Amino acid sequence: MIVALTFVIIVPTTYLFFQYSRESVQEIVDAQVTKIGTSIIDSAETIFYSGEGSRTILQLNVPEGVTQASIMDGKELVFNVTSSFGESEIIFFSRVNLTTLGANCVSNVCKIPDLAQEGVKSLKIESINKNSVSITTV
Amino acid sequence: MRKSQAALEFLTTYAWAFIIISVAIGALYYFGVFDFGKYLPQKCVFPSQFKCLDFSLRPSEVRIKLVNNLGEDVCVKSVGITNDAASPISCTFSPMPQGACAASEFQWNHDTTKDFSFTSCSGGGYISDTRTEVKVSMNYYAINTPSKPIHSISGKINGRVTPS
Numbered sequence: 460m461i462v463a464l465t466f467v468i469i470v471p472t473t474y475l476f477f478q479y480s481r482e483s484v485q486e487i488v489d490a491q492v493t494k495i496g497t498s499i500i501d502s503a504e505t506i507f508y509s510g511e512g513s514r515t516i517l518q519l520n521v522p523e524g525v526t527q528a529s530i531m532d533g534k535e536l537v538f539n540v541t542s543s544f545g546e547s548e549i550i551f552f553s554r555v556n557l558t559t560l561g562a563n564c565v566s567n568v569c570k571i572p573d574l575a576q577e578g579v580k581s582l583k584i585e586s587i588n589k590n591s592v593s594i595t596t597v
Numbered sequence: 598m599r600k601s602q603a604a605l606e607f608l609t610t611y612a613w614a615f616i617i618i619s620v621a622i623g624a625l626y627y628f629g630v631f632d633f634g635k636y637l638p639q640k641c642v643f644p645s646q647f648k649c650l651d652f653s654l655r656p657s658e659v660r661i662k663l664v665n666n667l668g669e670d671v672c673v674k675s676v677g678i679t680n681d682a683a684s685p686i687s688c689t690f691s692p693m694p695q696g697a698c699a700a701s702e703f704q705w706n707h708d709t710t711k712d713f714s715f716t717s718c719s720g721g722g723y724i725s726d727t728r729t730e731v732k733v734s735m736n737y738y739a740i741n742t743p744s745k746p747i748h749s750i751s752g753k754i755n756g757r758v759t760p761s
Contacts, residue, residue: 471633471636474633475633475636475637478634478637479637482640482642482755485642486642489644489645490645493645493646531742531744531746532742532743532744532746534741534742534743535739535742535746537746537748540644542751543753544642544732544751544752544753545732545734545751546749546751547644547749547750547751547752548748548749548750549644549646550646550667550739550748552667552668552669552739552742567743567744568746
């Protein structure tokens with residue numbers, strides 16, 4: 460009787476907890492990526508208007524699920540995020556021209572491979588000339 | 598001999614109890630007591646850049662209200678709906694082309710909301726008064742980005758199909 464009652468309580472509780480946490484994970488990842496993207500764009504714009512040669516280092520904690528980070532047209536910072544219901548691109552728009560290492564650029568798309576790996580990353584944001592801000596991992 | 602006799606006596610004495618318990622569990626299952634999913638909140642999850650403000654699941658119709666939090670005006674190329682069923686849900690989506698976008702696309706300005714209405718939904722276990730999960734995907738591009746790269750987002754609605 461005690462075992463039966465215990466099961467009656469534990470099984471539904473475990474199921475509900477699992478379902479709640481599964482949905483929460485996606486919202487947490489989204490919030491983390493939004494915070495990362497906003498920090499990068501805010502810093503890039505600040506550094507750009509501080510003048511050529513200005514730089515700063517950001518410490519960012521990239522969450523699980525980010526499969527790619529790239530800069531498109533020097534204007535869009537794009538994070539590809541995989542979730543339980545498909546892949547989404549979380550995009551941040553910059554008012555200053557963004558770039559990264561030339562070796563990672565093909566046509567108008569520049570990838571930032573290290574930013575697509577889970578964990579703490581150091582990101583250098585530097586105003587390299589009068590037109591661009593460079594984003595590289597260090 | 599004694600063991601088998603004891604087992605037979607146990608069964609003849611308590612068989613009615615087993616039958617009653619089985620019937621009771623069957624009745625509880627029939628009335629949905631073990632459908633724990635109904636205790637979960639109804640939810641609409643999208644990336645915060647296209648936050649889901651509201652949704653409704655009606656028989657043969659799915660409606661969602663999203664807000665464009667990108668900070669940029671976009672052109673929406675396509676919107677689709679599906680689910681994990683072997684024969685996925687199928688709906689009709691007919692947007693009204695508008696703005697500076699190409700034909701069959703529609704413009705969505707920043708900080709504005711948009712109602713998406715999928716009609717004539719069928720298949721995919723989309724049945725009235727049942728809990729269901731549908732996935733919505735959208736392709737779009739930013740109007741002010743020179744090469745107009747196409748981006749995609751995915752979202753999920755988990756709720757009960759309520760009869761109108």
